[in-house]
Amino acid sequence: MTDVVANLEHRILLRTATSKDALMASAVLKRAQFDSHTCSDMDELKRELDRGAGAIMLAEEAIADASIAQLTEILSAQPAWSDVPLLVLARRGADSLAIAHVMDEFANVTVIERPMRVAALVSTVRSALRARRRQYEIRSLLDGLREADQRKTEFLATLAHELRNPLAPLSTALSLLERKKPAAAEAQKYYKLMGRQVEHMVRLVNDLMEVSRITRGKIELQWSSVLLDAVINDAIELSRPLVEGAGHTLSVELPEQALVVKGDSVRLTQVFSNLLNNAAKYTPPGGSVRVLARQEGRDAVVEVIDNGVGLAPEMLESIFEMFVQVSGTSKAAQGGLGIGLTLVKSMVELHGGSIEAMSEGLGRGARFTVRLPLMRNGAAKSAREPVARGGDEASTIEGTVLVVDDNRDAADSLAELLQSLGAHPLVAYSGEEALRLSAQHTINAAVLDIGMPGMDGCDLARHLRALPGGGKLNLIALTGWGQRGDQERIGAAGFDHHLLKPLDVAELMSLL
Known part of the structure; x- marks a missing residue:
C-alpha cells in the first residue's frame, strides 16, 4: 500500500x-495532526469514502431525511470488513429526531x-481512528487468507497434475507387460521406465513432507564443519543429468581459499541442488548456468545464475513463499510442485x-544469491559419509518372514519379492490373521503395516512380542507415517526398525 493511499x-x-x-x-483537527477533507454534499462524501477514510464527522444541521437515506446507502455499500466510525456533532439541548434516527440506523455512531x-x-x-486501524488489520488478514486460499487451490491443481x-x-x-x-x-526397459516414474513420485512426496516438517519446526540439522566447495560439487553431481x-x-x-561453514552438509547440498535444478528447468535448451562462490567479509556467498525465462519484478519476493507458482512458466519447468524455493529459503x-532472487525481467535470466556465515576457525570435515548397507539386491534372505498389510497388492508383491530373494514369506491381510499364522509357524521376522483397520500394526507388534520367543523376533514397521510422533509410537510398540513406503529394497535386505 502506498503512502498516499495510507494517508487517505x-x-x-x-x-x-x-x-x-x-x-x-x-x-482544530490540523492542530491535533489529523488529516481532514471537507465534502460539499453527500455525493462528494460517497466519492471520498470510496477513496479512503478513517472516520466521518457530520454536523446535525447537515442531516435531513434525504441525507440520512443517502448516508444509509453509502454506508451499506461498504465491504464486509468495513464499519467506518460516524461522529455526529449535535446541537446543545434535547435530542432531535434527526439524532435519534441516526442512532437507530447506524451502529458505529458517536454523538x-x-x-x-x-x-x-x-x-x-x-478512538475512532484506532478502531478504524483494527478494521484495516482485519482487511489485510482477509486479503491474505484469500490469497493463500487461491495459492493452495493452484498448488493442489499442480499437485494433481504432477x-x-x-x-x-x-x-x-x-498394460504393455500384461x-x-x-x-x-525386452521387459527390462519397461521395468526401468516404471522405476524412474516411481522415483519421481517419491521425490514429490518427499518434497511435501520436507515442507511440512520445516513449517512445523520439526526438522533437525546434523551440525558439523562443512567445506562449501565439496557441498557445491555434490550438488552439481546430483543436478548434472x-x-x-x-x-x-x-x-x-570456486575460490582458491576453502570456505568453511557450520551446517548440515546433506541439507546444504539439497539447497544448491534445488537451485541448479531450478536454473536448468527454467532455462531453454542450450542455455548457460553458472555457479560462483566467494568470500565477502564474514560471509560465504554462492550465486547460481542462468540466462533463462527470468522473473517479473513483482515475483522477486513472493517466489519464496509457499504455494506460489511463477505464472507463464509451467510449460518450461516440467516435473515439480513449485515448492523447491520454499525449501531452499527455509x-x-x-x-x-x-x-535473494534477482532478475532484470522476463526473458532475461535470474540470479539467486545465498549468503552463509563463515566459521572463524576449524577445518572442514568430510562433507558426506556413505550410508552403510548390510546387503544389496543380489544378496539372499534366509528364514520365514511374515508380511502383514491390509492392502493386498502391497502385501502380495512384497511377499513375492522376498521369495525371489530366498526367504519363505507368509502373508496376512489383517492383525487377526497374522496372529493365527504366527501360532502355526516359526517366524524369524515380520514386516508390518501400521495403518490397518481394527488391530493396527502397533497393537499387532505388542501381541507378537508377547508370544513365546517373541522377544527374538525381528519386527520391521513399513508405513507411510514418518513424523517424529509416529516414530516414537512405533518404537514404543516394540519394533526394531521403521521403514517408510515406498520400500527401499537394499535397506530392507540389510535389516533382514
Missing part, C-alpha cells in the same frame, strides 16, 4: 452546516454535543543465512 485511509471526512464551521473544524472541549474532540477522533504425469507411463507400462508378455530382456539433458553449459568458479535461514 486515515483522514476525517467533514460534512458541516456552513463553510465557516468546516474551516474551524479543519483547523458529541456542542460546544465541546477540544481535548474531548481529539480524544474521540483518536502426480498424474508419472502415473500415465506406469499405467501404460503395466498384453505383450515380453521376454525378460538435468543440466546436461537440457544441453546447458555449466561453469563453476534451509538457508535454518543455517543463519539468507537468499
Whole structure:
C-alpha cells in the first residue's frame, strides 16, 4: 500500500452546516495532526469514502431525511470488513429526531454535543481512528487468507497434475507387460521406465513432507564443519543429468581459499541442488548456468545464475513463499510442485543465512544469491559419509518372514519379492490373521503395516512380542507415517526398525 493511499485511509471526512464551521473544524483537527477533507454534499462524501477514510464527522444541521437515506446507502455499500466510525456533532439541548434516527440506523455512531472541549474532540477522533486501524488489520488478514486460499487451490491443481504425469507411463507400462508378455530382456526397459516414474513420485512426496516438517519446526540439522566447495560439487553431481539433458553449459568458479561453514552438509547440498535444478528447468535448451562462490567479509556467498525465462519484478519476493507458482512458466519447468524455493529459503535461514532472487525481467535470466556465515576457525570435515548397507539386491534372505498389510497388492508383491530373494514369506491381510499364522509357524521376522483397520500394526507388534520367543523376533514397521510422533509410537510398540513406503529394497535386505 502506498503512502498516499495510507494517508487517505486515515483522514476525517467533514460534512458541516456552513463553510465557516468546516474551516474551524479543519483547523482544530490540523492542530491535533489529523488529516481532514471537507465534502460539499453527500455525493462528494460517497466519492471520498470510496477513496479512503478513517472516520466521518457530520454536523446535525447537515442531516435531513434525504441525507440520512443517502448516508444509509453509502454506508451499506461498504465491504464486509468495513464499519467506518460516524461522529455526529449535535446541537446543545434535547435530542432531535434527526439524532435519534441516526442512532437507530447506524451502529458505529458517536454523538458529541456542542460546544465541546477540544481535548474531548481529539480524544474521540483518536478512538475512532484506532478502531478504524483494527478494521484495516482485519482487511489485510482477509486479503491474505484469500490469497493463500487461491495459492493452495493452484498448488493442489499442480499437485494433481504432477502426480498424474508419472502415473500415465506406469499405467501404460503395466498394460504393455500384461498384453505383450515380453521376454525378460525386452521387459527390462519397461521395468526401468516404471522405476524412474516411481522415483519421481517419491521425490514429490518427499518434497511435501520436507515442507511440512520445516513449517512445523520439526526438522533437525546434523551440525558439523562443512567445506562449501565439496557441498557445491555434490550438488552439481546430483543436478548434472538435468543440466546436461537440457544441453546447458555449466561453469563453476570456486575460490582458491576453502570456505568453511557450520551446517548440515546433506541439507546444504539439497539447497544448491534445488537451485541448479531450478536454473536448468527454467532455462531453454542450450542455455548457460553458472555457479560462483566467494568470500565477502564474514560471509560465504554462492550465486547460481542462468540466462533463462527470468522473473517479473513483482515475483522477486513472493517466489519464496509457499504455494506460489511463477505464472507463464509451467510449460518450461516440467516435473515439480513449485515448492523447491520454499525449501531452499527455509534451509538457508535454518543455517543463519539468507537468499535473494534477482532478475532484470522476463526473458532475461535470474540470479539467486545465498549468503552463509563463515566459521572463524576449524577445518572442514568430510562433507558426506556413505550410508552403510548390510546387503544389496543380489544378496539372499534366509528364514520365514511374515508380511502383514491390509492392502493386498502391497502385501502380495512384497511377499513375492522376498521369495525371489530366498526367504519363505507368509502373508496376512489383517492383525487377526497374522496372529493365527504366527501360532502355526516359526517366524524369524515380520514386516508390518501400521495403518490397518481394527488391530493396527502397533497393537499387532505388542501381541507378537508377547508370544513365546517373541522377544527374538525381528519386527520391521513399513508405513507411510514418518513424523517424529509416529516414530516414537512405533518404537514404543516394540519394533526394531521403521521403514517408510515406498520400500527401499537394499535397506530392507540389510535389516533382514
